[in-house]
Amino acid sequence: MSNPDSQQPPSALPPPPPLPPRSGCLTALMVLGGIIMLLPGLCALLFGGASVIDGGKIDSDIAPLVFLGLVVGIGGVVLIWAAIKGRKAPVHPGTQP
Template identity: 70%
Template sequence: MSDSSANPPAVPPQAPQQRGGCLTALMAIAGIFMLLPGLCALLFGGMSVVEDGKIPSDIASLVFLGLVIGIGGVAMIWAAIKGRKAPAHPPNQP
């Protein structure tokens, strides 16, 4: 008969897969392109505030959308740079 209390064979933990340099570069380039709508939103939103004293409702949604896309670009660049660091390996345990 088999003993159900026996421990299964130990599986060594695997190191997390690292991203390649090409994917990191593509993420950074896409993030830079995503910064452009955010820059335009700041530019046109700032121009409309200076002229009228407030952002007109017809472009407010576009300004908000541009800012959200720009924030996404910053997040993508941050993830590309942070993700390239090598993970710290724990010391070997006897």
């Protein structure tokens, strides 16, 4: 009889091959693009803050631009975070991370 403890389950997959490392140039371009995307967010904070201080509320003409600038700035933060963190290998079912 065979020993069931010594056999691997039939659904076990071999570990995935390691991913090649990301190019340093690509990481630098992602960080640079993220920094450029932070500039509209900074302008949105400045103009939105100045509008609130002057009138007590954001002017209806500038509100969509402030919102758009904040969204682009948040996208820049996400891009920088993704560049620094890097990518992870996909986890296959049945394997331990």
